[in-house]
Amino acid sequence: MKLYFSPGACSLSPHIVLRELGLPFEAVKVDLGSKKTADGGDFKAINPKGYVPTLQLDNGQILTEGPAIVQYLADLKPEAKLAPANGSWERYQLQEWLNFISTEIHKQFSPLFNAANPDSVKDAQKTKLAQRFAEISPLLEKQDYLTGSDFSVADAYLFTVLGWSKYFHIDLNQWPGIAGFVERVSARPAVAAAVEFEAQAKKAA
Known part of the structure; x- marks a missing residue:
């Protein structure tokens, strides 16, 4: 491949x-x-x-x-076990997370990468991202990964897009669950x- x-x-x-x-x-x-x-x-x-x-x-x-x-x-x-079995309820929950990350986090970063966008647009996007981070953080304070105790493909995706925060001076330490998640995932070999x-x-x- x-x-x-x-x-x-x-x-x-x-x-x-x-x-x-x-x-x-x-x-x-x-x-x-x-x-x-x-x-x-x-x-x-x-x-x-x-x-x-x-x-x-x-x-x-x-x-x-x-x-x-x-x-x-x-x-x-x-x-x-990076994804539950096809057709299982757990698989649809994983797909729910993948869709959420794609539309509500990944694509919310896109306007920040566009140098032509004014600061007002970028500030609005940062506010949207902060809202999403605030929604996810409590869950990741209670469990290691998005779907529970096991690392999944959704965690790989979330970790990837969270990594863009540093380019736009978004301090993930504002959300302890998010910060802890990034630290845990970073430590995986x-x-x-x-x-x-x-x-x-x-x-x-």
């Missing part, structure tokens, strides 16, 4: 999941500005949407969109390895 990624992007989420599962894969860096892969290839020929993450299977099939990719990966190795790999890839740019 190949994971097309860009350092600092949401592709860190499936990168973490691949390492948690111990699955063999090749990480291919993408320049999102030029839409070129590290070897000079045309990334849009692989994913016409032009963004990461993109997973290419050994048979050439392409899967895009982070929440879909991480569930696919988890189902390749169900014994790792697979997570630390993925983060370090991408940090080195960014330096090599």
Whole structure:
């Protein structure tokens, strides 16, 4: 398998999941500005949407969109329990979290990355994010992860998007549950390895 990624992007989420599962894969860096892969290839020929993450299977099939990719990966190795069984109530709860993170946190960060947006827009977005963090924090004070005591693909996704807070001077220590969650996830060996790999890839740019 190949994971097309860009350092600092949401592709860190499936990168973490691949390492948690111990699955063999090749990480291919993408320049999102030029839409070129590290070897000079045309990334849009692989994913016409032009963004990461993109997973290419050994048979050439392409899967895009982070929440879909991480569930696919988890189902390749169900014994790792990064996602509950398909069709179970717990699986739908996981999907609920993945959708919430995607729409209410991930996409709320997007206007902050747009330099053309005025401060008033960015301040409004920070307020929305603060509301969501305040909603999640109490849960993460009571349990280690979003779905309970076990790390899941939803936690990999939440950890990834929370990492963008530092770019916009959002202090996660305002929400103890959130801060504790980030600390716990950061300490996982697979997570630390993925983060370090991408940090080195960014330096090599």
